[in-house]
Amino acid sequence: MNAPEKVKPRTRFDTVGKPRRRVDGRAKVTGLTRFADDLVLPRMVHCKLLRSPHPHAVIEAIDFSRAKDFPGVHLVLTGKDFPVSFGILPVTQDEYPLANERVRYVGDPVAAVVAKDEQTADAALGLIEVKYRILNTVSSAEEALANPEPRIHDYGEQGNIHRLQAFEFGDVDEALAKSDHVFEDLFFFEGNTHLPLEQHASVAAPDGEGKLTLWSSTQVPHYIHRALSRALRMPAQHIRVIACPNGGGFGGKCDLHNHEIVVSRASLILGRPVKICLTREEVFYMHRGRHPVLMKMRTGVTNEGKLTGMHLQTLLDGGGYGSYGVASTFYTGALQTVTYELPRYKFDACRTFTNKPACGPKRGHGTPQPRFGQEVQLDKIAEKLGLDPAEMRLNMVAKPDSLTANWLKIGSIGLEECIRQVVDHSDWKKKRAQLPPGRGLGLACGSYLCGAGLPIYWNKMPQSGVQILADRSGQVTVFCGATEIGQGSDDMLAAFVAEVLGIDAFDVRLVTGDTGLTPVDLGSYSSRVTVMMGHAAIQAAERMREMIVDAASMELEVSPERLVMAQGRVFLSEDPSKGMTFAEAVVYAETKYGTLGTVGSYAPPRAPGRFKGAGVGPSPAYSYTAVVVEAEVDQNTGWIHVPRIWVAHDIGRAVNPVLARGQVEGSIYMGLGEALMEEQVFRRLPPKMSHALVHKFPSLLEYKSLTSLDMPEVFTYLVEDPDPNCPFGAKEVGQGPLLPVMPAVANAVYDAVGVRIDEVPITPDKVLRALERKAKGETPRVGPDHFPKVPYPTPIYVTTPWEGGDGNETKPADRKQAVAS
Amino acid sequence: MMRLPWFGFHAPRTVAEAAKILAGEGPQAMLIAGGTDLVPNMKRRHQSPQTLVSLRRVDELKKITNGSGLKLGAGLSLTEVIHSDKVRAGYTGLYQAAAQVATVHLRNMGTLGGNLCLDTRCTYLNQNYEWRKAIDFCMKKDGDICWVATASKRCLAVSSTDTAPALISLGAKVKLVSSQGEREVLLADLYANDGIDYIVRRPDEILTEVSLPDTAGWKSTYWKLRRRGAFDFPVLGVAAAIKFAPDGTVEAARIALGAVSSRPLATKAGDSLIGKKLTDEAIAEAGGKAQNVAKPMDNTDLDIYWRKDVVSSFVGYALRELRGDDMRDTRMRISRQAL
Ligand SMILES: Cc1cc2nc3c(=O)[nH]c(=O)nc-3n(C[C@H](O)[C@H](O)[C@H](O)COP(=O)(O)OP(=O)(O)OC[C@H]3O[C@@H](n4cnc5c(N)ncnc54)[C@H](O)[C@@H]3O)c2cc1C
Numbered sequence A: 001m002n003a004p005e006k007v008k009p010r011t012r013f014d015t016v017g018k019p020r021r022r023v024d025g026r027a028k029v030t031g032l033t034r035f036a037d038d039l040v041l042p043r044m045v046h047c048k049l050l051r052s053p054h055p056h057a058v059i060e061a062i063d064f065s066r067a068k069d070f071p072g073v074h075l076v077l078t079g080k081d082f083p084v085s086f087g088i089l090p091v092t093q094d095e096y097p098l099a100n101e102r103v104r105y106v107g108d109p110v111a112a113v114v115a116k117d118e119q120t121a122d123a124a125l126g127l128i129e130v131k132y133r134i135l136n137t138v139s140s141a142e143e144a145l146a147n148p149e150p151r152i153h154d155y156g157e158q159g160n161i162h163r164l165q166a167f168e169f170g171d172v173d174e175a176l177a178k179s180d181h182v183f184e185d186l187f188f189f190e191g192n193t194h195l196p197l198e199q200h201a202s203v204a205a206p207d208g209e210g211k212l213t214l215w216s217s218t219q220v221p222h223y224i225h226r227a228l229s230r231a232l233r234m235p236a237q238h239i240r241v242i243a244c245p246n247g248g249g250f251g252g253k254c255d256l257h258n259h260e261i262v263v264s265r266a267s268l269i270l271g272r273p274v275k276i277c278l279t280r281e282e283v284f285y286m287h288r289g290r291h292p293v294l295m296k297m298r299t300g301v302t303n304e305g306k307l308t309g310m311h312l313q314t315l316l317d318g319g320g321y322g323s324y325g326v327a328s329t330f331y332t333g334a335l336q337t338v339t340y341e342l343p344r345y346k347f348d349a350c351r352t353f354t355n356k357p358a359c360g361p362k363r364g365h366g367t368p369q370p371r372f373g374q375e376v377q378l379d380k381i382a383e384k385l386g387l388d389p390a391e392m393r394l395n396m397v398a399k400p401d402s403l404t405a406n407w408l409k410i411g412s413i414g415l416e417e418c419i420r421q422v423v424d425h426s427d428w429k430k431k432r433a434q435l436p437p438g439r440g441l442g443l444a445c446g447s448y449l450c451g452a453g454l455p456i457y458w459n460k461m462p463q464s465g466v467q468i469l470a471d472r473s474g475q476v477t478v479f480c481g482a483t484e485i486g487q488g489s490d491d492m493l494a495a496f497v498a499e500v501l502g503i504d505a506f507d508v509r510l511v512t513g514d515t516g517l518t519p520v521d522l523g524s525y526s527s528r529v530t531v532m533m534g535h536a537a538i539q540a541a542e543r544m545r546e547m548i549v550d551a552a553s554m555e556l557e558v559s560p561e562r563l564v565m566a567q568g569r570v571f572l573s574e575d576p577s578k579g580m581t582f583a584e585a586v587v588y589a590e591t592k593y594g595t596l597g598t599v600g601s602y603a604p605p606r607a608p609g610r611f612k613g614a615g616v617g618p619s620p621a622y623s624y625t626a627v628v629v630e631a632e633v634d635q636n637t638g639w640i641h642v643p644r645i646w647v648a649h650d651i652g653r654a655v656n657p658v659l660a661r662g663q664v665e666g667s668i669y670m671g672l673g674e675a676l677m678e679e680q681v682f683r684r685l686p687p688k689m690s691h692a693l694v695h696k697f698p699s700l701l702e703y704k705s706l707t708s709l710d711m712p713e714v715f716t717y718l719v720e721d722p723d724p725n726c727p728f729g730a731k732e733v734g735q736g737p738l739l740p741v742m743p744a745v746a747n748a749v750y751d752a753v754g755v756r757i758d759e760v761p762i763t764p765d766k767v768l769r770a771l772e773r774k775a776k777g778e779t780p781r782v783g784p785d786h787f788p789k790v791p792y793p794t795p796i797y798v799t800t801p802w803e804g805g806d807g808n809e810t811k812p813a814d815r816k817q818a819v820a821s
Numbered sequence B: 001m002m003r004l005p006w007f008g009f010h011a012p013r014t015v016a017e018a019a020k021i022l023a024g025e026g027p028q029a030m031l032i033a034g035g036t037d038l039v040p041n042m043k044r045r046h047q048s049p050q051t052l053v054s055l056r057r058v059d060e061l062k063k064i065t066n067g068s069g070l071k072l073g074a075g076l077s078l079t080e081v082i083h084s085d086k087v088r089a090g091y092t093g094l095y096q097a098a099a100q101v102a103t104v105h106l107r108n109m110g111t112l113g114g115n116l117c118l119d120t121r122c123t124y125l126n127q128n129y130e131w132r133k134a135i136d137f138c139m140k141k142d143g144d145i146c147w148v149a150t151a152s153k154r155c156l157a158v159s160s161t162d163t164a165p166a167l168i169s170l171g172a173k174v175k176l177v178s179s180q181g182e183r184e185v186l187l188a189d190l191y192a193n194d195g196i197d198y199i200v201r202r203p204d205e206i207l208t209e210v211s212l213p214d215t216a217g218w219k220s221t222y223w224k225l226r227r228r229g230a231f232d233f234p235v236l237g238v239a240a241a242i243k244f245a246p247d248g249t250v251e252a253a254r255i256a257l258g259a260v261s262s263r264p265l266a267t268k269a270g271d272s273l274i275g276k277k278l279t280d281e282a283i284a285e286a287g288g289k290a291q292n293v294a295k296p297m298d299n300t301d302l303d304i305y306w307r308k309d310v311v312s313s314f315v316g317y318a319l320r321e322l323r324g325d326d327m328r329d330t331r332m333r334i335s336r337q338a339l
């Protein structure tokens, strides 16, 4: 349907692969880029939200009469004004723009004031009186299991369990029973948040004809468009969502947020633009970040260090709402098979509701947690078997063009080369286990999606569309719904079109992320933009190229195949002096064809898995990364210092190597922060005296992430092995490089001082505690010590590709038969 | 954005004028120097002074003068303090402490006087009004209980200034000026062990000057523990100053700790060193003594027990550096910068 047209693969490139200044770089550093917070419209008024001071309560009454009468206030809204629930996933419509009768975490929005300015709105919030009836709270996944009542939501599996999932690909118990060794480990990954520098802001404006425009900090204007239409009960064709350039997203701007609906409704009521800018505290409350995940991992291996099977169980703390949680839950298991050969795999997952801000997608969405567990466990396995952890991994890297146990189709794999690069450059062979006490090296690998195979609502339409307009002035304008969140989406778009049309990327005008003007692109999440938008852009550009070359060839009286488009000209390949400028060629094309416009689109290939749940995990391609971390650990204090990190990433092809390296280094930055300090944690007060359950430190100062002084020296290697399923062979680079960082740090700490910290963040107090245990002859480990009983369901059983499966579920009866025969 | 409450504003040009305004306005007026502590606190409604009296234009507070030692105006920015050759040469501990305050930008704004008068800190307090409402407030502001230790009669908020321990170890005095007159107090006596009344300065007094004694024969250092190489307040500060005899015997020693009490803690740990050389044993003994008196509370970053456990190691770093050991690698690992 939308398969990319057969175009002969390019051998030489003018733009792609060249390190370039990004097309939107100067505007950003000179302050000209207009973020949502920069927007000012005539007659604009300002909104502030009143948020719940209670973690769990029923709203009994709201008296806002004093706020309404406060000078300068235009409007006060409460839950009564928003009877319709919403949620980003069609299956979890469990949020209200303003709480209708229940608040579920400290920070849940309860009322809104719109006033002439922010200060007035803020003052009026203090005049609203809310009467609450306090309910008991749930503060962790384990508490959620233990306390089915009161239920935080009246939907879900049971009690405070939101979601249960279980899959088995081949008989794992049998595989483990036959293994030479079985390793069982518990790991915990603490929750953390995105911390984008730009705080969310939105402006909604009516056009006077009943239509609405929303400018917002969002990564997914298309999804917001759909969800907003539902939430406002307004036809989608009357709503236009414009994603402003984002000052960082990392997954935190993928939901439809309460404030976006509130300002939209307010602007329609008032007939004037309404703006809201969240404070840093409020961004911590919006959250949707990394789920805290407890993991149990049972893994079978042969004496040679080959995996035989794995049984992974996860328990997620989802916070107060669904968000993308159902998908996050799948992702704590779905990609566990893509890195190494794994003949059999079983995966049970459980997501719980707690009275905290909702968790959702953060860079790596659901996969960093089990990746941490597996890579640390592999380190333990290698040690036990007396193998070099790098060699052991090299021996089991998944095979290119293969299927995994859970029916994911892998294309190219550059992981072996990645491992070799970091091993060579870090001098691994000479240094691992051989550095003086207190210093060590740790290695870990990972893999990630290049775009989720399926959209969040079921459809078979393209997942990215691009439209190109060229006219006689020589200008090229490209329209695409893709969204710039700082990662370089705009630069990719310009680069692909510029490459095909042989013009300078700076000469391409871009219109992006605007549901009123641009073809649908699903947005900036799941590392999908370069691959999906790239395919669509190349297709649209090739179609444009065809018309231009055709017209030019008639003018030059040569056959079109002999023409080249490069360096702003169209010319004869064997005699470059014979030709014309790009603009002249466009004139001929416009003369011949009339107004010039082309479109391109892309939908990923259908995945081979057919069982229920097979939709999460497939991707057009997978990227691979290997990381070596060097750590220095003080034996007396447990203090951890990371002086150097080597990282090699299989990117297929680096479209703009400068941006690619930036993404890799950004991942190291974020990953090291998660490894060493970042945690979204909460505080209870003595229960007899208080029912409080608050975010421990919703501030940029006390929520710790690395400063520039804490960054190690990073050595980045891009491994380029073009993937045939990707545009010009380019895979993702935005998320994958993050995944191995956390386990590589844990493994390096072990190499340095011989203690296992089986949880993140890895802090000096934990290291010191483990060192004390070691000194006492106890197990030198800090990490979770038990896994609670979770009512996982009977798994959906799917026979693996190599055991005669067809991608469908194998029903128990058929299974028995198969075993008998 | 978090908004400031309304306030009146004065910008006098002399200390005398400022003192007169303060006296006239009474306790609902506050001084503001760089504002790097006060402004965030006002946004969080820890303080809502009706009037601010700014010291930014008072030039007489920005002087560095020689005497038998050194006199530093309270209005000097921390950056100016760091860049003073005299400070670097004779008062290493002060230089190292000032250089590790906050970030470059905050040091450009923040002053020495403001750093010495810095409000005490607590993770139950340094939150916005709505957050504090969610825990029903605390004794230091708007409430009546201390959440750090619910039986405590006093607030246990933490003294978090970096320069005060360094200056105490150097034997600094400060001058306080009001419309009534002026007095000089030993810096160590400026503070009280109470998170609310942490400073004995009267509201109408202006801290104008820090005077440092001559340091011939003395060596000093400051080691700061914090999570990151920049930005963070101390969770432990170790300031040490030692006077050595030519043969390396300790003649006098002062060790002060920051961030382990509601005031900068002038310890007696140095006494055990007097008459000895800085052997490993002597250093360990002093470290142990300092660790005993440190009382970290669970209201800052990092684990409370761990923070106590490492005091002796940090005192060790300081004393070994004064002994002449090459501590540059350790310094780099802890501070992530050369100092
Ligand atoms: C993110 C951040 C990180 C920080 N990190 C650190 C850190 O690591 N270490 C550290 O020590 N500090 C830190 N600070 C606090 C602060 O920046 C410094 O302490 C700074 O030196 C304060 O000086 P100031 O001039 O800005 O004080 P101001 O904010 O102007 O004043 C602080 C207090 O002192 C009073 N005051 C000011 N000058 C005088 C005077 N001459 N006489 C009497 N009273 C006076 C004011 O009334 C006020 O109560 C940090 C602040 C921030 C925002």
Ligand code: SF4
Residues within 6 Å of the ligand: B121, B122, B123, B124, B125, B138, B139, B140, B141, B145, B146, B147, B148, B149, B154, B155, B156, B157, B195, B299
């Ligand atoms: S120590 Fe206690 S009283 Fe003081 S600020 Fe903290 S919680 Fe409040």
